[in-house]
Structure formats: C-alpha cells, structure tokens
Amino acid sequence: EVSFAENLFRKDLSPIELAAAIKDCLDQKTLTVDELAAGLHRSCHWVQAQVSLLDWPADVLEVIHHGKISIAAASNLAAVHDNIYREFLVRQAVENGATARATAAWLQAWRSMAPAEEAITREPAAAGESVQPAVPQAPCIVCANVFRTDELSHVPVCVHCIHTIRDIGSS
Numbered sequence: 001e002v003s004f005a006e007n008l009f010r011k012d013l014s015p016i017e018l019a020a021a022i023k024d025c026l027d028q029k030t031l032t033v034d035e036l037a038a039g040l041h042r043s044c045h046w047v048q049a050q051v052s053l054l055d056w057p058a059d060v061l062e063v064i065h066h067g068k069i070s071i072a073a074a075s076n077l078a079a080v081h082d083n084i085y086r087e088f089l090v091r092q093a094v095e096n097g098a099t100a101r102a103t104a105a106w107l108q109a110w111r112s113m114a115p116a117e118e119a120i121t122r123e124p125a126a127a128g129e130s131v132q133p134a135v136p137q138a139p140c141i142v143c144a145n146v147f148r149t150d151e152l153s154h155v156p157v158c159v160h161c162i163h164t165i166r167d168i169g170s171s
Contacts (some may be wrong), residue, residue, distance in 0.1 A: 016065040019050040026051065057083070059090050069093050072100035076107040085110060142169050 006041040013021075025031050037044045053071070054061070056078035063069045069077075089106050092098065100104075115123060136149045142165055157165075 014065045014067065014138075015050075015053070015071055016061050019053045022047060023051045023054055057086060059087055063090055063094055069098070070100060073098055073103045076100065079107055080110050082110070142166070152160035 022036060025036060026033065031039065032043050033047050036042075037047045040047070055062075056074070060074050061079045064071060064074050065101050069090075077086055077093060080089060089103070089110075093103060136150060137146050138149050139146050140152065142168070
C-alpha cells in the first residue's frame, strides 16, 4: 500500500500510468472504488473512467502516455473502430495539435460515413424534383421593389436619410 501511494502521487506519472496503478489496486483488492475515490478526492465515476481508459486502442494510449494529446481529445479518437482511419486521425492530432472539439468533429464525421462496401454497391438515388438554390433578396430603398441582392448596389446611407428618400419617393 505504501509503494502504491508513493507511485500514485509521483509528479511525473502519466495518465496511463495512473490508470494502470488504479486498476492494479482494484484488481489486487487493495482498495475498493469508493475507498480510492475518497483517498484521491475524486468521484467513483472518475476512478471507473480511469480504469476504462486502459481498454482504449494501443495507438491512442501511446500518444496519451507520451503527452502528445489530451485525454479529452483522445477519448473521441478511441471511439473510432476503423483501425486504419483511427491511426490516420491520431497522427493528424499529434502533428497538428488537435483539440477535443476538433476530434469530436472528426468522430462525428466518421460516424456519418457509410461503409466503403455500401457506398460502392449502392444504387444512385432516384432523381427527384430539382431544388432551386435560395437567392437572397432585399427591397430597394427608393422604389421598395424586391430585387436579388446581386442586382442592388451598396450605398452607405444612414437610417434617417433612407426614411427621407422613402418619404420623397412615396409622395
């Protein structure tokens, strides 16, 4: 127990080493989750999260261990089950310093992708009614007719002068 406490409170302990120490303590039944949580001044959920961190893919654990990526950013990458794509994302995260927000976007994009086999074999979607793109429009300040914004000119005029011009135009 003394060596466990010494190792646990070392200043240079990586998150992976900390998680492994907690898991060892729980596996050897030295302390319970509740006792560890109380001793570390953390929640039981935090202790369990530390242990579950060790179930993440090895490439993700390695970059966390070496301090190249945060646990928050890595947690999103750990959820990518395609090994080749995850390795690519891990490399990008390390080389470009990705944040948790960036890796969350990567995870969301990965989840939205169709499997390659499905994308290749799927029939094209039936052509439906063509949708016309929305074109921004605005009223002319003089005649009040509505025009496409690319047909209007930008003239910097204050609100007071716009009202004056409109009043003159309507009289």
